[in-house]
Amino acid sequence: MKKQVFSLQEWSDARLDWSTNPTYNSDVPVIYTSQDYVWIPSLVVSNSVEDLAVISDNTVVIRVTNDGTLNWTPGGVYQTQCSTDVTYYPFDTQVCSVILSTWGYTSIEITLNSTGVDLSYYEPDGEWEFISNSVTTTTRTSGQNSMPQVSFEMTFKRRPVYQVMNTILPMMLLGLLSCFVFHLHPDSGEKIGYSLTTLLAFAVYLTIVSAEMPTTSLHTAYLSVYLVIMLTMGVSAVLLSLFIINCHHTKEDKPIPNYIENLCSASKKITCSNCCKKNVVNDMEKSEKLETDRTAVDAFQPELSWSEVATILDRFFFKLYLIVFFGLTIIVLLILVIHYYIV
Secondary structure, three states: OEEEEEOOEEEEEEEEEOOOOOOOOOOOOEEEEOOOOOOOOOEEEOOEOOOOOEOOOOOOOEEEEOEEEEEEOOEEEEEEOOOOOOOOOOOOEEEEEEEEEEOOOOOOOOOOOOOOOOOOOOOOOOOEEEEEEEEEEEEEEEOOEEEEEEEEEEEEEEOOHHHHHHHHHHHHHHHHHHHHHHHOOHHHOOHHHHHHHHHHHHHHHHHHHHHHOOOOOOOOOHHHHHHHHHHHHHHHHHHHHHHHHHHHOOOOOOOOOHHHHHHHHHHHHHHOOOOOOOOOOOOOOHHHHHHHHHHHHHHOOOOOOHHHHHHHHHHHHHHHHHHHHHHHHHHHHHHHHHHHHOO
8 A cells, every 4th residue: 555654753862952051042942954963763664565765864854952852754655565355345444554663773772652643634535535543562573682663553444436336336237137138039039149248248347347356365355256156147148048049949859858847847836837738628517617627737737848948948047047146136235335334
């Protein structure tokens, strides 16, 4: 994470104390100098990923008061390493830190203290919302010596509106379009073209989404899992469409395998479809008509045709895809939104 930082450093140097000198105490309360003429603490940003060097800026003056107190405010742009957790991307919260450590001095020579993070110059960002900050003073061991360090941890929450409008919503609409391939009749001639076009649009958009998503293998985003499942559904929709079209155009004299008949029977029970049942109505008395019809329906099971098989499978997979799509979408959105607003 790249950030612009001004570090306000203050320390005391007894050699520069002239408050007890009556000659200069009242006339010279403050002097200004540079780092070439006074001692400055050797500090580094130890978790920097660009430049690991001692903080130094000869252009920034050092303010020295008559009691030997020195104030120095060097600034710089630092890119530090952050452990990114993309599990709930784009509704994620990240914690990044800037660690200041001494260079060459142990905790015996230098003691580091901090008063916190001053947000007077903070400018709101369009992608991230600043939530909170904390300061921790610790020591790190180097051989037999202990080096003091101060860690400034800052918590940021991503603003998800841009990602929702440009990533999640379009991908959901493309996933919904994949379900309607089973609503096209096999004789329309557009079944394969429709499914391939939808799959191609989904794949192209997936490359754009992958470029926007942070690259890490430590955590897997729920959105990535969702997109992979949607892509798998799009590929399977193409294969199932080929199978249904093949069934529709199969010659009627070819027997239907048992597994297809069992699949159609189960599909009709699940979807409550009676498209392949032909009710036999006999010319009987009205008092006996209901019982006779029930007996005829149960006893007469006409043989399926290949076109009826294609119709049954289309209806079954259309409803199945819609249930899976809406169920998975609602679950993923609930997980992301609940974590963003409640956790």
